[in-house]
Structure formats: C-alpha cells, structure tokens
Amino acid sequence: MKATVYHGARDVRLESVDDPVLREPTDAIVRVTRAAICGSDLWFYRGITQWDPGDRTGHEFVGIVEEAGKSVSSVAPGDLVIAPFVWSDGTCEFCKKGLQTSCVHGGNWGDDRNGAQAEAVRVPQADGTLVKAAPEIVHGSPHLHASAAALCDVMPTGHHGVVSAQTQRGGTVAIVGDGAVGLCAVLSAARVVGAERVIAIGHNPKRLARAREFGATHAFDSHEPGIAEEILELTRGGSPAVVEAVGNQESMDLAAEIARPGGTVAFVGAPNAIDKAPLRPAFVKNVALRGALAPARSYIDELMRHVVEGSIDPSRVFDLTLPLDRVTDGYEAMDRRRAIKVLLEVSN
Amino acid sequence: MKATVYHGARDVRLESVDDPVLREPTDAIVRVTRAAICGSDLWFYRGITQWDPGDRTGHEFVGIVEEAGKSVSSVAPGDLVIAPFVWSDGTCEFCKKGLQTSCVHGGNWGDDRNGAQAEAVRVPQADGTLVKAAPEIVHGSPHLHASAAALCDVMPTGHHGVVSAQTQRGGTVAIVGDGAVGLCAVLSAARVVGAERVIAIGHNPKRLARAREFGATHAFDSHEPGIAEEILELTRGGSPAVVEAVGNQESMDLAAEIARPGGTVAFVGAPNAIDKAPLRPAFVKNVALRGALAPARSYIDELMRHVVEGSIDPSRVFDLTLPLDRVTDGYEAMDRRRAIKVLLEVSN
Structure with a gap:
C-alpha cells in the first residue's frame, strides 16, 4: 500500500x-477513506521535534474495517469507523473516566510504523478505540464524511478546551487562536456547550469572520494594541473560562491576562513554544492553567450526534482537500x- | 508606637x-497582641523582591479593637479579632464567592505604611476583614492565642492548597514542602478535609517527623533518589491532588511528575523562583496547575472551630516566640x- x-x-x-x-486478537485493519494533516504535524515537519527517518505520519483517519481480530466485538468488516488520535483499551481506570489519552494500554499512531496518512492502518485495541459512524454519515454526503474526519482530533480538541476551561451554558468564554482548533472551540462553545458570550481572538480577518459564522459574539484582532484591556472591560474583570489554542508565549500570556479571578485557562496545544508560563498572574488571581x-x-x-443533527459543521475547518x-x-x-487544515481523500 | x-x-x-x-468610617484601629513573620517576608528580606526604604513590614496579626469607625458594625472596641493577610470589603462579587484576595476594594498590609509587625494597625474595610475570635480563644491559653495568629495566613494557606488541589475526603493528597505552609497543609488534609492517604515530602527529618504527628501517613525525603518513582508506585500512577508548598523549580517539577492524570497541582507560594513551569507533563496528563x-x-x-474543638493545633508551626x-x-x-516560623508577642 501507499503510506506517508x-x-x-x-x-x-x-x-x-x-x-x-493483524498482530493481536484485539487488532483491526482499517482501509482509510479520509485522513487529515494536523497543525501538530508541523512540529516534526519544521524540524522542531525530532523524528526518525522512516517514521510514518498522520493520526487522524476515518475508514472501513477490512478485517477484525477474533476478540474484537464492537466493529466488523464493512463498518465505517472514526478513529481518535490515540488508541486506548476502553477498560482501564482512565478510559472509564473519559481520559483515554492516559490509557494504560494506549499508544500513538505513527509509533511502530503505523501512520494514518496511508491507505490502511492497523488499529490496536479496536474495541476501545474505534467509533462506528452513524448511518446518516455512512449513507450521507462527502461533506458529512469530512465532518467525521474532523471528529478524530480537531473538533474534540476544541471542545475539550471549552469543557476543560469549565465554560458554562449561558456563560462567557474567551478563545485565543483562530486556527482550526480555535475555530472548533468557537463551534463547541456556541453550539454544543451553549455559552452566551463567545470571544474569539486571532490575527487573521478571514478566520475571525469564520469564527463569527461559527457563533463567536465578539472577535478581536490580537495585532491591535490594548485588546486585553478591552476584553477586561467587556467582561468587567476577565473571562471565567479561557481556551488557549495557539501554544506560544504571547497567546499564553494573553490568556492568563484576560482570565477572571478564580477562572481557568485550558491549553489545548503542545506547549512547545512557551518558555515561561504565567504563573504569577495565575497565583495572584487563583487561576488554573489546565493542560x-x-x-x-x-x-x-x-x-457526531451534533454533526448528524446539523448543529455543528466541523468540515468547514478543512479549507483544502487533496x-x-x-x-x-x-x-x-x-x-x-x-x-488552515488539509483533508486527504484516500478512497471511497 | 513601635513598628517594624x-x-x-x-x-x-x-x-x-x-x-x-481612623481615616474612613469603615476603618478600625487594632492594638496588636500577636504578630508573625511569614516565609514570604524573606523575599524582601533577602533582596529578591524590591521594597522602598520606610515601608512597614508584616501581614499577620491578632489584636484588640481600640476604636471603630462609625460605619463599622461587626466589631467593637474590646473585641479580640483575627486579621487575614489582605483586607477586603466583604461585599463585592469576589468576596461573596470566597475569593477575598481579589476583592475590588481590597489591599495589602504594608501598603501605605501600615504593617502588622507593630503595636497597632489601621484596618480598612473592618467589617469585611476582621473575624471576632471565639470566646474560647478570648478566655483561653496563650497556646490558643498563638493558634489564632496561625489563622491569619499560614493555616488558611495550607488549607487552601488542599482545597484547591481538590483533595477528597477519604482520598489521597501529596504535599511537597515541609515548611510551615506544608505542615499546615498536612494538618488540613488529615484533620479538616479527612484525606485517607497524606503523603508529605520534604528534606528535613525533624519537620517530616512533625508532618507525621500532624497526620501524614507517608513521609519522603526529597534528597533521596527515586522518590518520584516510589510515590508513583505507592499511588499506582500518581496522586490526584498535589499541593506545591515550596515555590521553586525542583518542587514544582516534582509536583507535576507525581500528579495523577486528570489531577490538580495547587501552588500556594509566590512562584518567584520557578523559571519554567512543567507545562508539558501537565498537558500530556491533563493536569491543572492551579494558582x-x-x-x-x-x-x-x-x-477557628477546628482549633477550639482541638482537632487542629496550628500553633505548633511556631517554633520560636519572641x-x-x-x-x-x-x-x-x-x-x-x-x-520554621516566628511568633511575635506584642502585648496581652
């Protein structure tokens, strides 16, 4: 087969x-229909994190089960499935708590030469890992198929930021970053969690316009001076929930600055480019910096239920399909x- | 009068x-009976933070109200009162939420030449700030009077760390630091919150012995190699609640290392000596670093109720009285x- x-x-x-x-009875082999390129793939692409030549790339894919190990019971050949960006057993303490990224038997795509930007993938712990796509997606448009691919990583990542920041229904959240994850956080805040005031902060006018379409009630250009003061004024003292969706020093500092005393800053990107965390404002304001x-x-x-019902359309974060x-x-x-984000059409 | x-x-x-x-009708004048020296006073004493010559020192005191402004209603001359280490109005949004350190009309002792290591103090916002001592303390032993002085800062700080780390009754908490705050955190965890497993980590055998007396079920010497591994083994994957009560790089790194996925590290000291926060382990493990x-x-x-009932005796963190x-x-x-911590006897 072909693989990246x-x-x-x-x-x-x-x-x-x-x-x-198949190597283990808990494995499945999935023929990939859609894969994606992630903002975090740029870390190794740009040489910032070190990989070994020969490593396989990609951790987001949707596909059709071709073969299932004999102890796999939740999916069967022919099923269209969605894979999260790590695999997990579904049974350990952490999986049961909904913290599958800390699964004691989990692992990363790309390990062991098993990447997702490929025609097929071996899925360890298939029962704990794969989610069967809803019939509406199986029989739906390419558009729904693309939304399914956004459920592997980018949309849950934005949503997890919103949830981890303890955003309240009817409340206020500020989202720093207008990339694919930031936009998905806006979608989650406005359409899934139901925040009343969703403040988007970015530096790209087109993306900020997209954020407004996704439900942001306010949009600030981070290149403008004094936006922290404006947001503190707007919120009368800071936002109780802040999502940091950039991962650099400037965005982390801004996130802490606009956080309300007692609030939470959830940071959803690998903090590779943050040299010094804003511990002092977090201390003085009793703010949590939550990984x-x-x-x-x-x-x-x-x-997926929200996608099928049409309340969110995360396929729109893909602005290039190849x-x-x-x-x-x-x-x-x-x-x-x-x-912003590339969708790869692998097969149908 | 005399002042430091x-x-x-x-x-x-x-x-x-x-x-x-008195300057404002909301002020009170308090004659100090006991004051204390705080670990955080060593920051300016050692020249690490910059103060102006002439500034007054001290932010922990117990005393007797001598005079009350005409709008003060909760305390009256003759009352023995306990002052928290900042003053606050008691009525703003943050005070009502129990976050008086972010009071919109609050301030710090020492500002405006009004320190607590003195014979008397002007107390702004007296109604929101002062707490009347229980009769058992008013009529009690010097010992209870010293415990009252520990309620200004060190004991609530330890307790707040335990609460902020989301320590559960019957659960596990690890406390990094065996100074006065760390010891108070142990007291809080064992005797107030009712954690079942209280892990104390320090480097002073005498203080670790004191931690055991205060209710620690385990004590680790941070100078021993491999203690992080031992604690991960003991807790089978980390402590869900960690209190960082030192404030330096080594202790913050250890706190993050021994935190359980999904857990919280509460840091209770000014992070003046932490150059680089452990953002990566916090990210990977979904851990909150909570100021x-x-x-x-x-x-x-x-x-104070716990002090009067005898379930805690925070006076024991004072090991020198002058x-x-x-x-x-x-x-x-x-x-x-x-x-560890000095109690100052000012008057009776």
Missing part, C-alpha cells in the same frame, strides 16, 4: 510499504499558511 | 512611628533556617 513516510525536516514522501496485518490534551474518544459519540498522492503539497500548504 | 520598618536587604528595624488613626493565593478570610471561621522588640532576631532566625 518522514525523511527529515520538510521532507515527507508517499511511498510503497507493506500492507498492515488539555483531548481524550477525543470520549467526545466522538456526542459530537488526494492522498498530493500529501506533500498538503504539508507545504499548511507550512506556508496557505491552508 | 524596612531599610534594605537584611535590614529591618523596630522604630518609633506615628500612631495609626492558590489563599483567601484566608473565607476559611478563618471554619478553621517579643516584638526582638523582631530583627526573628527575621535572622528564619533567614538562617534556625526557625
């Missing part, structure tokens, strides 16, 4: 590799900021 | 100054680690 292989900074290639095979690596698996069913054989163009487009 | 005055690093002096007078500057005012009544005119010796003793 890392060779070095700004060098990923689609290559022929061995087809995946929020999304346990996507625990949200997929709920978010066939798998143009995966390298997809990386380049995201690296050069020509695309 | 800052002149520079390692230079505080007891001097004659003007007696405080926890204690709103002491909101806990004094509850903790008259006010030896305040400079008190600073020196704490600076050189000859004392």
Whole structure:
C-alpha cells in the first residue's frame, strides 16, 4: 500500500510499504477513506521535534474495517469507523473516566510504523478505540464524511478546551487562536456547550469572520494594541473560562491576562513554544492553567450526534482537500499558511 | 508606637512611628497582641523582591479593637479579632464567592505604611476583614492565642492548597514542602478535609517527623533518589491532588511528575523562583496547575472551630516566640533556617 513516510525536516514522501496485518486478537485493519494533516504535524515537519527517518505520519483517519481480530466485538468488516488520535483499551481506570489519552494500554499512531496518512492502518485495541459512524454519515454526503474526519482530533480538541476551561451554558468564554482548533472551540462553545458570550481572538480577518459564522459574539484582532484591556472591560474583570489554542508565549500570556479571578485557562496545544508560563498572574488571581490534551474518544459519540443533527459543521475547518498522492503539497500548504487544515481523500 | 520598618536587604528595624488613626468610617484601629513573620517576608528580606526604604513590614496579626469607625458594625472596641493577610470589603462579587484576595476594594498590609509587625494597625474595610475570635480563644491559653495568629495566613494557606488541589475526603493528597505552609497543609488534609492517604515530602527529618504527628501517613525525603518513582508506585500512577508548598523549580517539577492524570497541582507560594513551569507533563496528563493565593478570610471561621474543638493545633508551626522588640532576631532566625516560623508577642 501507499503510506506517508518522514525523511527529515520538510521532507515527507508517499511511498510503497507493506500492507498492515493483524498482530493481536484485539487488532483491526482499517482501509482509510479520509485522513487529515494536523497543525501538530508541523512540529516534526519544521524540524522542531525530532523524528526518525522512516517514521510514518498522520493520526487522524476515518475508514472501513477490512478485517477484525477474533476478540474484537464492537466493529466488523464493512463498518465505517472514526478513529481518535490515540488508541486506548476502553477498560482501564482512565478510559472509564473519559481520559483515554492516559490509557494504560494506549499508544500513538505513527509509533511502530503505523501512520494514518496511508491507505490502511492497523488499529490496536479496536474495541476501545474505534467509533462506528452513524448511518446518516455512512449513507450521507462527502461533506458529512469530512465532518467525521474532523471528529478524530480537531473538533474534540476544541471542545475539550471549552469543557476543560469549565465554560458554562449561558456563560462567557474567551478563545485565543483562530486556527482550526480555535475555530472548533468557537463551534463547541456556541453550539454544543451553549455559552452566551463567545470571544474569539486571532490575527487573521478571514478566520475571525469564520469564527463569527461559527457563533463567536465578539472577535478581536490580537495585532491591535490594548485588546486585553478591552476584553477586561467587556467582561468587567476577565473571562471565567479561557481556551488557549495557539501554544506560544504571547497567546499564553494573553490568556492568563484576560482570565477572571478564580477562572481557568485550558491549553489545548503542545506547549512547545512557551518558555515561561504565567504563573504569577495565575497565583495572584487563583487561576488554573489546565493542560488539555483531548481524550477525543470520549467526545466522538456526542459530537457526531451534533454533526448528524446539523448543529455543528466541523468540515468547514478543512479549507483544502487533496488526494492522498498530493500529501506533500498538503504539508507545504499548511507550512506556508496557505491552508488552515488539509483533508486527504484516500478512497471511497 | 513601635513598628517594624524596612531599610534594605537584611535590614529591618523596630522604630518609633506615628500612631495609626481612623481615616474612613469603615476603618478600625487594632492594638496588636500577636504578630508573625511569614516565609514570604524573606523575599524582601533577602533582596529578591524590591521594597522602598520606610515601608512597614508584616501581614499577620491578632489584636484588640481600640476604636471603630462609625460605619463599622461587626466589631467593637474590646473585641479580640483575627486579621487575614489582605483586607477586603466583604461585599463585592469576589468576596461573596470566597475569593477575598481579589476583592475590588481590597489591599495589602504594608501598603501605605501600615504593617502588622507593630503595636497597632489601621484596618480598612473592618467589617469585611476582621473575624471576632471565639470566646474560647478570648478566655483561653496563650497556646490558643498563638493558634489564632496561625489563622491569619499560614493555616488558611495550607488549607487552601488542599482545597484547591481538590483533595477528597477519604482520598489521597501529596504535599511537597515541609515548611510551615506544608505542615499546615498536612494538618488540613488529615484533620479538616479527612484525606485517607497524606503523603508529605520534604528534606528535613525533624519537620517530616512533625508532618507525621500532624497526620501524614507517608513521609519522603526529597534528597533521596527515586522518590518520584516510589510515590508513583505507592499511588499506582500518581496522586490526584498535589499541593506545591515550596515555590521553586525542583518542587514544582516534582509536583507535576507525581500528579495523577486528570489531577490538580495547587501552588500556594509566590512562584518567584520557578523559571519554567512543567507545562508539558501537565498537558500530556491533563493536569491543572492551579494558582492558590489563599483567601484566608473565607476559611478563618471554619478553621477557628477546628482549633477550639482541638482537632487542629496550628500553633505548633511556631517554633520560636519572641517579643516584638526582638523582631530583627526573628527575621535572622528564619533567614538562617534556625526557625520554621516566628511568633511575635506584642502585648496581652
């Protein structure tokens, strides 16, 4: 089959590799229909995190089960399934609490040369990991199929930020970042959690306009001076819930600055570019800086219901769709900021 | 009257100054009976934070109301009162939520030349700030009087760490630090909140022994190699609640390392000596790093009840008692680690 292989900074290639095979009775083999490129893939692409040549890339995919190990009972060949961005057993203490990212038998796509930007994937712990797509998605438009691909990571990540920040129905939340995750956080806040005041902060006018379409009630350009003061004024003292969806120093500092005393800043991106956390304002204001690596698996069913009912359309975060054989163009487009997020059409 | 005055690093002096007078109808004048020296006073004493010569020191005191402004109704001359380490109006949004450290009309002792290591203090917002001592304390032993002085800051700070870390009755909490605040956190966890497993971590065998007397079920010497692994083993994956009561890099890193996925690290000290927060483990484990500057005012009544009932004896964190005119010796003793915490006897 074809799979995307890392060779070095700004060098990923689609290559022929061995087809995946079942190894454990808990495995399944899934033929990928849609995959995606994640903002976090840019860390290794840009050489900021170190990978080994030969590693496989991609951790977001939707596909059809081709083969299931003999102890797999929740999915069967022919099922369309959605995979969260880590795999998990579904039975350990942490999975039962909805914290599948800390599963004691879990792991990451890409480990063991098993990436998702490929024609097929071996899925360990298939029962704990895969979610069967709703019939409306199976029989629905390509559009719904794209929304399903957004349920692997980006939409649950935005949603987890909103939930982790303890956003209240009818309350206020500020979302720092207008990338794909920030936009999904706006969707979650406005359409899933039902916050009344959703403040989007970014630096791209087109994306901020999209944030308004997604339900933001206010949009601030972070390049304008004095926006922290404006937000403190608007909220009369800060937002009780803040989602930090950029992952750099400036955005983390702004998030802490606009947090209300007693509030929570949930940070949803790997904090690779944050040198110094704003511990002092957090201390003085009794604010929690809450790490929020999304346990996507625990949200997929709920978010899929919203997709099917039409209350959210996360497919709109994909602004470039390419066939798998143009995966390298997809990386380049995201690296050069020509695309927010790329959807890869692998098969039908 | 006599008051302690800052002149520079390692230079505080007891001097004659003007007696405080009422300025606002909401003020009270309190004659100090007991004051204390706080671990946080060592920041300016050691020259790490910058103060102006002439500033007054001290933010912990118990005393007798001498005069009350005409709009003060909750205390009257002759009352023995306990003052939290900040003053607050008791009526704003944050005070009503029990977050008096963020009071919109609040302030700090020491501001405006009004420190607590003195014979008398002007108390702004007296109704919102002062707590009348229980009759058992008014008529009780010097011992209870000392416990009352521990309710100004150190005991509520330890307790707030335990509460902010979301320690559960019957649950597990790890407390990093065996100073006065860490020991009070142990007391709170074991005797107020009722945690079943209280893990104390420090580096002073005598203080760790005191922690055991206060209710710690386990004590670890942080100088021993491999204690993080031991605690992870003991807790089978980390403590859901961790109190960071030191405020340096090593203790913050250890706190994050031993936190259970989904748990909370509450940090109760000013993070002046933490250069880099452990954001990555917090992100990966969905751990909150929660700032926890204690709103002491909101806990004094509850903790005083425990003192009167005998379930806690926070007077034991004072291991050196001096008259006010030896305040400079008190600073020196704490600076050189000859004392954990100094009680100043000012009057009776």
